[in-house]
Amino acid sequence: MARRYMKQDVPLEKIRRYLEPGPIVLVSSSWEGERNIMTMGWHMVMEFSPSLVGCVIASSNHSFELVRQSRQCVINLPTTALLDAVVGIGTTSGSEIDKFERFDLTPETMEGVDAPAIRECHAHFACRLHDDSLVDKYNFFIWEVIAARAARTPKHPETLHYTGDGVFMVAGKVVSRRSAALLSMEPR
């Protein structure tokens, strides 16, 4: 069973710390009494403030209608401790099972959205749909993150980065050039 975390709020302009490294994430959603979780690798940070995140959710996924109709989701960050759940969620369909029950995950309320967060994850980002102009063409959603919570420790958990074909790279080791924050990639 995954560990329990002590969590704290994260300033919204700081969430890039969790998402910019490109981990696979779990997107949870709900709409009219139904809930679901999907595994997602196609996402990116788009702006510091407002805190914007873009992602592709293919229309063939059961979650597509839930996020499109509710205009909300929670992006959850799993660590390597949740590898089996990440794979299980990504290889089953919410049209057939309740993924919280099947994978023994705990729904948790989050400020500002009805979509449930997943307690066993390291961090959670509550999202409201900010721009749907490219949903029809590319299944591309732009979300505004309106609340964020993350575990106090570990500071740099091991995360999973998907390459396709069931193969993940693991990031956890840290290299620092703190004297040299990248101009091209910092807020201004």
Place this chain on the structure above:
Amino acid sequence: MARRYMKQDVPLEKIRRYLEPGPIVLVSSSWEGERNIMTMGWHMVMEFSPSLVGCVIASSNHSFELVRQSRQCVINLPTTALLDAVVGIGTTSGSEIDKFERFDLTPETMEGVDAPAIRECHAHFACRLHDDSLVDKYNFFIWEVIAARAARTPKHPETLHYTGDGVFMVAGKVVSRRSAALLSMEPR
């Protein structure tokens, strides 16, 4: 000095293997006799075929006009061996220096684009602008990858994943669930 790689063409629908894990990349561009390189962390895979990649290049970057006017770029994948160049490129401006010369990098021609690839990188993705509809609003470019080359070995190089503030996570270790490719994240 970075090692020399033996490189081979990569099928365009397979490039997610390199970019979906979310590494920091080097974007090279040229326009009217000028060339530049920028360090970029805000990118994502958007489609298998055509092979689409989205990215944000802030208009304050010197590269912005080069990629917007030329409607081309090359996305290059550096490994940890290039950490110093990645940081150097991200903390200087192409308005003042030629980054190929300053960081001892070798421009290389690539099929289908005038923008130079960076020989010392592990992989290269030649891009043509596919959709600029959200450039004015979000600095968001959607590229079609029209040619791709990657080193034959190592199969899973150590890559850099930016968290902000000069801190990178390193991915290199691999975990495999090959029997269970993620339905939600595979081509269909």
